[in-house]
Amino acid sequence: MQGNEGLLAALQSLRHHLDPDLFPLAIGDVAADRRALRELRGQLDDYLLPRLAAIDAPLLAVVGGSTGAGKSTLVNSLVGESVTEPGVLRPTTLAPTLVANPADSAWFTSTSILPGLPRVTGDGRGEPGTLRIATADLLPAGLALLDAPDIDSVVTANRELAAQLLAAADLWLFVTTAARYADEVPWSFLRTARDRSTALAVILQRVPSDARAPVTADLTRLLRENGLSGTPLFVVPELELPSERARLPAQAVQPVATWLAQLSADARSRAAVVRRTLTGALDSLGTRVPALADRVDCQRTGIAELRAVAEKAYDSGMSAFDEGMRDGMLLRGEVLARWQDFVGTGDLMRALESRIGWLRDRITAVFTGRPAPARELRSALESGIESLIRASADGSAERAVESWLAMPAGRDLLEHSGVRISGRLGRASPDLQPRAGASVRAWQGYVLDLVRSEGADRRTTARAASFGVNSLGLLLMLAVFTSTGGITGVEIGIAGGTTVLSQKLLEAIFGDQAVRTLTQNAREDLRHRVREVFDLEQARFTSLIDGLGPADDTAAHLREAAKAVQERGAL
Numbered sequence: 160m161q162g163n164e165g166l167l168a169a170l171q172s173l174r175h176h177l178d179p180d181l182f183p184l185a186i187g188d189v190a191a192d193r194r195a196l197r198e199l200r201g202q203l204d205d206y207l208l209p210r211l212a213a214i215d216a217p218l219l220a221v222v223g224g225s226t227g228a229g230k231s232t233l234v235n236s237l238v239g240e241s242v243t244e245p246g247v248l249r250p251t252t253l254a255p256t257l258v259a260n261p262a263d264s265a266w267f268t269s270t271s272i273l274p275g276l277p278r279v280t281g282d283g284r285g286e287p288g289t290l291r292i293a294t295a296d297l298l299p300a301g302l303a304l305l306d307a308p309d310i311d312s313v314v315t316a317n318r319e320l321a322a323q324l325l326a327a328a329d330l331w332l333f334v335t336t337a338a339r340y341a342d343e344v345p346w347s348f349l350r351t352a353r354d355r356s357t358a359l360a361v362i363l364q365r366v367p368s369d370a371r372a373p374v375t376a377d378l379t380r381l382l383r384e385n386g387l388s389g390t391p392l393f394v395v396p397e398l399e400l401p402s403e404r405a406r407l408p409a410q411a412v413q414p415v416a417t418w419l420a421q422l423s424a425d426a427r428s429r430a431a432v433v434r435r436t437l438t439g440a441l442d443s444l445g446t447r448v449p450a451l452a453d454r455v456d457c458q459r460t461g462i463a464e465l466r467a468v469a470e471k472a473y474d475s476g477m478s479a480f481d482e483g484m485r486d487g488m489l490l491r492g493e494v495l496a497r498w499q500d501f502v503g504t505g506d507l508m509r510a511l512e513s514r515i516g517w518l519r520d521r522i523t524a525v526f527t528g529r530p531a532p533a534r535e536l537r538s539a540l541e542s543g544i545e546s547l548i549r550a551s552a553d554g555s556a557e558r559a560v561e562s563w564l565a566m567p568a569g570r571d572l573l574e575h576s577g578v579r580i581s582g583r584l585g586r587a588s589p590d591l592q593p594r595a596g597a598s599v600r601a602w603q604g605y606v607l608d609l610v611r612s613e614g615a616d617r618r619t620t621a622r623a624a625s626f627g628v629n630s631l632g633l634l635l636m637l638a639v640f641t642s643t644g645g646i647t648g649v650e651i652g653i654a655g656g657t658t659v660l661s662q663k664l665l666e667a668i669f670g671d672q673a674v675r676t677l678t679q680n681a682r683e684d685l686r687h688r689v690r691e692v693f694d695l696e697q698a699r700f701t702s703l704i705d706g707l708g709p710a711d712d713t714a715a716h717l718r719e720a721a722k723a724v725q726e727r728g729a730l
């Protein structure tokens with residue numbers, strides 16, 4: 160078993176990529192994915208890495224099984240000392256106790272194996288979360304016994320710890336009783352041992368003498384049916400015990416003790432046990448790691464989907480804004496009223512076609528003479544655009560929250576990010592109003608710049624000057640809200656009339672082509688600014704995802720590492 164450096168490096172690389180936060184969100188059966196990840200990390204830390212680094216270290220036999228099966232009683236009986244506490248309160252063993260020959264205790268006291276469990280020594284029970292180390296002279300050197308909590312405990316921590324300890328074992332001593340050997344949970348553990356070729360012995364405890372033959376036959380059958388024929392099976396008779404903490408007489412556990420002594424008698428037989436379990440565990444990585452890498456991909460896809468639906472919600476907000484620019488609604492109500500204050504009502508529309516010159520004079524007079532209504536029109540337009548932005552952003556927020564709530568991962572994210580869904584995230588952010596206002600004002604500045612530079616052209620300068628930049632800018636702003644279908648149709652409503660008028664005037668000054676370009680530029684600039692505002696709104700959602708979950712290349716690294724482990728050659 161020399162020359163394991165390459166394998167050790169491959170395992171270290173694998174371990175390095177098993178980040179504990181690979182599965183942050185409820186995507187698929189996330190509980191199973193997290194468990195698989197925890198088990199892999201645990202087995203690497205607790206067993207594979209330390210075992211490969213110290214291949215000649217003493218064997219660790221973990222005594223596992225259902226509560227009350229007599230695990231603690233068996234351990235005490237095997238070592239001929241009361242090192243661990245049996246009892247009638249179920250479950251009894253909450254913190255594991257490891258018993259080693261004094262010659263081996265230094266290895267187990269060091270945290271080479273099971274590094275996550277702080278060591279305690281001395282009498283009494285260990286605190287949950289610790290590993291108590293005891294010594295016993297009767298136990299042969301080269302082998303330690305670990306009394307584990309129950310595998311089918313009502314206490315979750317117990318169950319998980321039992322599974323963790325079994326994954327760290329060189330050898331399982333699986334304890335069951337005549338009454339409980341057919342239970343399902345023990346068998347699921349035994350099948351795991353089979354799949355991983357873990358060295359295993361089954362100890363059938365508390366067997367009444369008249370039941371010995373049928374129960375043994377039945378258990379042998381079950382072992383065979385579960386692909387575990389040939390598993391050493393020891394039967395311990397049910398004996399009267401003087402107290403709940405008493406040990407069984409030495410001869411009752413003699414066959415087990417003898418078998419263990421043989422296993423640990425010399426380096427070669429110990430190495431055979433180690434090699435079997437180690438090889439099995441390494442082989443199991445060949446399926447467990449790629450399966451985990453597939454789950455990592457699913458987690459990434461699920462997170463990407465969350466991002467995509469949030470982005471889609473804001474794309475649709477942008478479409479709603481575009482629609483609002485086109486449908487002319489913005490030019491009704493307040494804007495229309497201010498427009499009418501501004502230019503007067505009456506037969507402007509009729510005048511439009513025949514008497515554009517007269518109209519221009521009239522408007523010019525109005526513009527130059529009435530700055531207050533002009534300001535009001537401009538601010539009515541400004542607040543109309545702001546309301547449109549707000550309504551579109553509210554719609555997007557609502558849609559994003561709804562889409563997330565419809566996905567388990569999204570629900571999970573919203574619940575765990577501590578964001579109050581109902582109050583805040585489902586509506587536009589409180590910062591939207593000032594941001595939208597600033598954007599619209601900046602846009603208005605841009606529009607004024609547009610007409611200013613267009614008006615600087617020699618061909619138009621005189622006509623433009625007669626209106627003034629502010630008035631032209633206002634006309635252009637109104638023209639932006641005309642339908643993209645053009646205004647050639649006869650269907651010119653009142654709102655349409657506003658844009659027709661502003662557009663006609665602009666055309667009279669700058670020419671058709673220039674007005675088309677100006678309108679187009681002004682519209683695109685506004686869209687661009689609104690998109691920026693929406694991007695910040697959208698970031699309230701996407702920032703919850705940023706940096707979450709596995710990195711791009713984690714799954715590939717895991718697959719590579721698994722491959723490198725499989726290519727290691729024989730131990």
Ligand SMILES: Nc1nc2c(ncn2[C@@H]2O[C@H](COP(=O)(O)OP(=O)(O)OP(=O)(O)O)[C@@H](O)[C@H]2O)c(=O)[nH]1
Nearest residue numbers: 226227228229230231232245246250251252309403
């Ligand atoms: N009469 C008799 N009692 C036994 C035998 N083996 C265990 N017991 C009793 O069964 C009870 C449970 O035994 P434990 O050794 O504590 O069982 P355990 O498997 O360690 O249980 P947990 O720590 O809860 O998982 C104790 O009161 C023991 O005295 C036996 O062979 N005969």
Ligand SMILES: [Mg+2]
Nearest residue numbers: 230231251252
């Ligand atoms: Mg116990």
